[in-house]
Amino acid sequence: GRGLAWTRDIKVHGAAVNGHTNVVKYLLDEVEGIDVCAVDEKTGYAPLHMAAVWGRPGIIVLLLSRGARLGQLNRDGATALEMAMQRVTRLDNVHDGYQDISMMRREGRELVDILQGCTDTGGYQVWAGGQINSFHVQRHSPKLISTSQRYCMVVLRELMDQRRATIPTEAEAAAKKAAEEAEAKAAAEAEAVANAAPVKSLVECLTEAKLNDKMILRQFDKWLKVKTMAELGKVTREDVAELDELDAKDRRDLWKWIQTNQPEKEPEKPKKKKLSKRKAAEARAAEEKAAAALTYRKALQIAFRPELPNDAFNVIVTLLFSPKEIFSLTEDLKNVPKKPKAKSSYYDM
Numbered sequence: 001g002r003g004l005a006w007t008r009d010i011k012v013h014g015a016a017v018n019g020h021t022n023v024v025k026y027l028l029d030e031v032e033g034i035d036v037c038a039v040d041e042k043t044g045y046a047p048l049h050m051a052a053v054w055g056r057p058g059i060i061v062l063l064l065s066r067g068a069r070l071g072q073l074n075r076d077g078a079t080a081l082e083m084a085m086q087r088v089t090r091l092d093n094v095h096d097g098y099q100d101i102s103m104m105r106r107e108g109r110e111l112v113d114i115l116q117g118c119t120d121t122g123g124y125q126v127w128a129g130g131q132i133n134s135f136h137v138q139r140h141s142p143k144l145i146s147t148s149q150r151y152c153m154v155v156l157r158e159l160m161d162q163r164r165a166t167i168p169t170e171a172e173a174a175a176k177k178a179a180e181e182a183e184a185k186a187a188a189e190a191e192a193v194a195n196a197a198p199v200k201s202l203v204e205c206l207t208e209a210k211l212n213d214k215m216i217l218r219q220f221d222k223w224l225k226v227k228t229m230a231e232l233g234k235v236t237r238e239d240v241a242e243l244d245e246l247d248a249k250d251r252r253d254l255w256k257w258i259q260t261n262q263p264e265k266e267p268e269k270p271k272k273k274k275l276s277k278r279k280a281a282e283a284r285a286a287e288e289k290a291a292a293a294l295t296y297r298k299a300l301q302i303a304f305r306p307e308l309p310n311d312a313f314n315v316i317v318t319l320l321f322s323p324k325e326i327f328s329l330t331e332d333l334k335n336v337p338k339k340p341k342a343k344s345s346y347y348d349m
Contacts, residue, residue: 012047044075052080057111061136064124081115
């Protein structure tokens with residue numbers, strides 16, 4: 001049998017309660033005789049019920065991907081979905097100040113969405129097929145993801161052959177991206193203008209601060225050369241100190257007001273420092289990711305050439321989404337014994 005003998009006595013229920021994904025996966029995939037729907041004698045719960053009670057969405061997806069039954073009832077006659085919904089209701093009634101309550105509510109709703117989605121679509125396989133961007137589905141059903149991606153590629157190629165779909169060129173994609181960014185920037189600027197408070201004049205601000213004395217107004221106009229609030233940024237403490245027409249108290253009060261109302265200066269750009277080992281590793285990883293994305297795009301461009309044979313298209317798609325299949329095929333071909341070459345008639349003479 002598979003797995004060590006003592007591991008067959010481990011119950012999946014405990015690992016599901018504690019969110020030990022690797023343990024649950026090992027027990028279900030590597031140990032022979034483990035039943036994913038086994039009911040615990042004390043609680044009357046299957047592992048799926050345990051994961052629902054303790055709010056473990058990742059464990060829920062893992063169990064469902066390994067054959068757990070959505071409709072299995074616990075001792076009280078409730079399904080995992082009903083138990084998950086009861087948990088969300090109870091969490092909503094907990095005081096907001098309780099530690100980690102926001103995270104628990106979020107995970108609880110995610111768990112309900114998973115179980116409800118599987119119930120509405122008729123099972124895990126159908127639901128997961130439409131959730132290829134889900135972290136949990138990608139982690140626990142990688143073959144399902146690659147199959148879905150390959151199916152989409154085949155459909156797209158067929159549509160392109162029928163002239164019902166096209167792939168934009170790099171120039172078209174770049175132009176579209178630039179247009180979208182410009183549109184988003186314009187929308188953000190318009191929103192900022194709409195939400196901005198009305199700009200007050202220098203005199204209005206001085207009046208509100210009770211600094212609208214004619215002598216003070218004269219300092220701004222004649223000596224400081226400031227006519228708007230935006231120009232306060234160029235005034236320095238030394239400039240105010242040289243206003244001899246004001247007494248010391250007025251100069252202090254004026255400088256405090258100017259300091260308070262000066263626009264914030266843009267922070268200086270930090271000098272480039274030598275990257276640490278960790279940062280350098282992250283930079284290399286980002287470069288490798290970008291290179292991989294470029295290779296991926298080039299492969300797609302080749303795959304959708306009209307003159308490309310279907311067999312070559314299948315190999316490219318398999319390499320993109322299921323590289324292990326290609327590598328295993330390559331290894332199998334290496335082990336195939338080569339047939340001896342037939343001698344030509346020239347050497348037979």
